[in-house]
Amino acid sequence: MRKPGGRVLIAPSILSADFANLERDLHRIANADWAHVDVMDYHFVPNLTLGLPVVEALQRVSPIPLDCHLMIEDPDRWAPAYAEAGAHSVTFHIEAARDPRTLAKDLHAAGAQACMALKPGTPFAPYEELLDVVDMVLVMTVEPGFGGQSFMADQMPKVREVREAIGRRGGQIRIEVDGGVAASTIEQCAAAGADVFVAGSAVYGAEDAAAAVEELRGLAQACAGHR
Numbered sequence: 001m002r003k004p005g006g007r008v009l010i011a012p013s014i015l016s017a018d019f020a021n022l023e024r025d026l027h028r029i030a031n032a033d034w035a036h037v038d039v040m041d042y043h044f045v046p047n048l049t050l051g052l053p054v055v056e057a058l059q060r061v062s063p064i065p066l067d068c069h070l071m072i073e074d075p076d077r078w079a080p081a082y083a084e085a086g087a088h089s090v091t092f093h094i095e096a097a098r099d100p101r102t103l104a105k106d107l108h109a110a111g112a113q114a115c116m117a118l119k120p121g122t123p124f125a126p127y128e129e130l131l132d133v134v135d136m137v138l139v140m141t142v143e144p145g146f147g148g149q150s151f152m153a154d155q156m157p158k159v160r161e162v163r164e165a166i167g168r169r170g171g172q173i174r175i176e177v178d179g180g181v182a183a184s185t186i187e188q189c190a191a192a193g194a195d196v197f198v199a200g201s202a203v204y205g206a207e208d209a210a211a212a213v214e215e216l217r218g219l220a221q222a223c224a225g226h227r
Ligand SMILES: O=C(CO)[C@H](O)[C@H](O)COP(=O)(O)O
Pocket: 013, 015, 016, 036, 038, 069, 071, 142, 143, 144, 145, 146, 147, 148, 149, 178, 179, 180, 181, 198, 199, 200, 201, 202
């Protein structure tokens, strides 16, 4: 079982990168742990970003593993292809999945870690049993769909609830937070029990993206150590 206070992971979101220069911008964050890739389909969320062909291309050039966050309808049908493309982790939204248990198994069979995401209005308790089959839980700290939104501190009790449930069951499940994570908000996420931190505008909006990654990592790691 991973002890509280283990290594934290920083996953910059390329949603805030320059879409005309994605390879260059992946290399700007080569010191991060994962590159977070936001896939949006104009149906599950009111925005459209990129899909499987672009993820396959990113996979060929990325210096770090891809963490694919699928904000799409029918992930049962579409998500396994992202695992087959080589993504390290594939996140589906629990609000969109028909059979999350089978989907998680399909993702594992295709070689990826499986993660379930919860929108801000979605409670965790009905899905606690799925901790048996997922590797990570993503607690959204904005409404999914756009980068650059304000962090929702009211999601911290949910992060604590997930961390407590993981603690009761044992196992090595990570908790990822996504949306509005920055130097001013990351410590409360880490204190609540998150150990994977997505940051888009806070990293790519900085003069030096790699330095922003290190700053975030330092703040989160210090907090995780005191948990
Ligand atoms: O999933 C997302 C939006 O739905 C993005 O990953 C998230 O918003 C990152 O951007 P920022 O750090 O600027 O909030």
